[in-house]
Amino acid sequence: MGWKAIARSAVGTSHQKQKIPIPCQDCGNYRIFKDVIVGAVADGAGSxxxxxxxxxxxxxxxxxxxxxxxxQGFSQPLSEMEAKEVFTKFVKDVITALNKKADNNDYSVHDLACTLLVFIATPEWVAAMQIGDGFMVVSSQDAEYQLLFEPDKGEFFNETTFVTSANALEEMQVQVISGKKEFICASTDGLEKVAIRLSDWKPHAPFFKPLEEYLRETDKPEDDEKYVIDFLNSERLNSRTDDDKTLLLCLFGKEI
Structure with a gap:
């Protein structure tokens, strides 16, 4: 038994069509530490x-x-207060790193603005946090997919909270879920309208099931990335969203 995971991003077609192509402003990554996995996804502000x-x-x-x-302290589920303390430290470290980079390059920290989604998962519980939009979905085998947070869309269209916002920590959403959650998907907002039913914020199961099955059938996803890459760059997907897209997929289960 163990974690399998993959994180991949693709440039949105709206970026590719610019006279000077805009680079992918998304990023996602993870690390596995024995039976604990940490994952993070960020979406750079278009402005x-x-x-x-x-x-x-x-x-x-x-x-x-x-x-x-x-x-060692993660052998037992974190309380929501403990999780908030951990994630607050993460965010403060991120803000410090962004400020340092901005100072070293003589530009405003707001030029580095991005959303941030983070999770820590063990075989028995998941702790997650979100600043801004994007989504995280979890499930156990044969159970319904569960959206952890409603994306922060702000007061006006296309508005959200960024890590560099003055109110980032106040707007940070935190949740701890006890019980085994085998499948985790974290993504930027480029996939929201195809993965989440926006009328009631319910995950669209046909979007997630093939991705979960891909992980179940793939021994080492990082070495067998074609499925995810082809999916993110598919004409069918790009016809429904022109934004950058990131998928961070994780599964805890039997090794093939």
Missing amino acids: AKYSHFGAELAVETVIKCFADIDK
Whole structure:
């Protein structure tokens, strides 16, 4: 038994059509520490000049921050207050890293603005946090898919909270779920309208089931990435969303 995971991103068609193509402003990554996995996904603000750097740095910082933690304390489920303390440290470290990069390159930290989704999962529980939009969905075998947070869309259309926002920590959503959750999917908002039913924020099962089956049937997803890459770049998907797209997929189960 163990975790299997893969994280991949694709540039949105709207970025590819620009006279000067815009790089992918999404980033996703994970690390596995025995039976604990930490994952992070960030989406750079479209209006921020260097947000692709910000998203990458935010994800890298979260992974490093968790790697430096004594993971013995994760043998028991975190309380929501404990989880909030852990995630607050992550966010503060991210903000520090973004400010340092901005200072070193002589631009505003808001040029690095990005959303941030993070989860810590063991075979018995999941702790998750979200700042801004995007989504995280979990499930156990043969159970319904569960959306952890409603994406933060702000007061106006296309508005959300970023890690660099003054109210980022106040707007941070945190949840701890006890009980085995085998499948986890974290994604940026580029896939929201195809993966989530926006009328009631219910996950669209036909979107997630093939992805879960792919993980169940693949021994080492990182070495067998064609399915995810082809899916993210497919004409069918790009006809429904022109934004950058990131998928971070995790499964705890038997090794093939």
